[in-house]
Amino acid sequence: MEGQVGGSGEEFAVGCLLSIKTTLGDEFDGQVMAFDRFTNMLGLKSGPRRNIRLLNANYIKDFSFLGQADDPLDPKKCFLDLSRLQAREHLAVRQAEADAQRIGVGVTTEAQNIFDALSKTLPVRWDKTVIVVMNEVRVSSPYLPESVSGGTAAANERVKKVLEFERKRLQARGSSQG
């Protein structure tokens, strides 16, 4: 009942509809799902799309009360399936790791785009900042047809061709957007 220490120090009732401005400039609406006084964390649900936001109430610059509704969380329906959650996490991590493999570290966006384009039709991987195609052809910075080396003549040619093609396409797309 008493105010909390910290910026806001108020209690947020579950189910309230609020419009909030944060100190960092974000503005959004949401319905309160939970509020923890001790940590001052506010759990909000916003939008039609079930987006969840955990906000540190200390950073609320301003808010307004939009209305009151019922508690969105029906305790009868709240269950946590730990195994499923963990499985989901493992899957996500594995996926993220795979994705990370495809991202070159310390390479320019352009290089990354080229990598992505090449990967559509050829098996590619990063070796530091060198794109390795089919495990034998190497394309190093600046990723021009001249930078293609290695592999059999046929493979080399092919990579050069595809590289040229993709570069042109990226250019065309870039110019049409830029």
Added chain:
Amino acid sequence: MMNLQQVMPPKSTANGFGRRRGEREGGTRLESKSQSGKSNSGRVTTTVIGSKSGSCAVSSHDKLLYLASCLIGLSVEVQVKGGSVYAGIFHATSDEKDFGVILKMARLIKDGNFRGQKTVAEFVSKPPSKNFIIPSSELVQVIAKDVAVTRDGFANELQSDKQRELMIDSLISQTRHVEERELEPWIPDEDVPQLPELENIFDDPWNSKKWDQFETNETLFGVKTTFNEELYTTKLLRGPQTEELEKEAARIAREIAGEDTQDLHLAEERGSSIHENLGIDEETRFSSVYRGTGFDDSGYEEDEDIVLNTHNNETFGDSSGSVDQISTDFAIAKSSDGGQLSSSSFIVDEAQTSQSDGTGADLYCSEIPSRNFSTLDSESRVQENLLGECGGNNDAKDFVEKQPLPEDAQLPKSGDSQSSPNREKAGTIKVGRSANATPYSTSHVLSKGNEKTSSHGEPVDVAASCKAPGEPQSVNSRGRPGSSASSNSDRAAATSASSGPGLSPSSSMGSLSSEKSTLNPYAKEFKLNPNAKSFTPSQASARPLSPVADNAFYHPPNVSAVPHMHGLPVGFGMGPSLAAQQPVIYPQIAPMQSPQTYYHPHGPQYGQQMLVGQSRPVFYLPNYQPEMPYKGRDY
């Protein structure tokens, strides 16, 4: 670390709020003290109002905990004090006093140092952090999109996850309520540079620099091929009559391809536009997945029959009066016995009379039927059945009487040494068109034949299979008959029939010994009825499998008495491909003695159809090898 609980246990909060019962039950009743927009004053307190009995109260902390738990494994964005935003997989929150967050595989997506910048700098300067800890002092907010927090939500999420993984056709067709994806038309990239040399190689199939995949492969990668076409198909023998045969085959193909069909996709292929006015959307027109409420074979019957009939009429044209009696559609549930032979011969005969242009190619059609029935079990009951059912008794009789042809050989009968040659009477061959009642009888017969001896199915299937192999649907319908076939003994055949897997064009109809099979030059052209219903013992997709498969049912259920036969791999599906087809003749494999030559429903089993006993080459393709000696059936 936070320990996650399965269920929110009640917790008492230290400052005296106590359990908040009924906070959620029956809706939340909140008493708001004062509300204002000001940060310091807006205050709403929750009070317990009439606590409902019951479930554990959940403190606010618990709720938060619960919410956080729901985020585990999801991709979230975390904003920190400086304004930077990190994206990663939510792993855990910190302890109870402070709310910090741990992310896995986190990366910076918005750098707070560059105000207003939407995306991270050009460089990805370092790989994602395996474990990234954001202490509570830094944490501003955690944002997650599309989170399920209740059981309903979980269920939906689970289901849609699973479904999204692999949307196989049967899943789509069987699920009653499928959340259809919103389809968007594909718009090609603009300004895509054209590299003609990369694209036009296949444009002109007859271009001078013919594309040889093997050659290319060898050049590019140094891979030498060991592909030999003849390993997979019968060697094409070109003889003096090749051109004629080719022409004939082309003609047949045109006819088949020009047939009417009720099937949307077939119609599309053939260029006929049915259903134009029916407002069928693009997806239905071109999609391969039939979203029906289950394909009910049985209900179909009547229609099938009718359609079958019509097709038969088309197929076989109008035969002369006498011939009419015979249902040409090979619903030949003929038991495999000698009788069949005669029927076949009969048919052949009819073919002859009705079509003067019987050529080897025609034989194709007739071949099949004969073949089929020869394999059927020996009960000639089938015939009776047919007769009875079709109410075309008179037909049968006529048929029987006809027997014009000497059983000789025009139809290469696969080993049909039927025990009772006289059986042949027709009854079984009910060619679709007969003017009388018979026509769909085939189907009827077929179904009825189920209990009896079976072979009913085949003819229909045969018909079906004759059709282009590429046309899946017919197969299914054909399948039905198949099931009836071999009822007594060989259910397998039936089953196989029903599944009606697609037969590839090359799965020729059971031609058993290539060198010896001879097409009956007078055989009536077999036209595959693509709409023939195939039997499917279980729920099958509405799209019948390729017709060819159906034919396969013709397996002599018990071959004991009948040394030959089987093997009719009826690869009817030649259809339009006839013209280009090489005769598919299965090399005869060692004759199988076992009566169970049954046909495996899927896939071209044709090879297995072997002639037992004498190998009568079963030959059904437009005959490119007229010179093949006709083995003749030995009756």
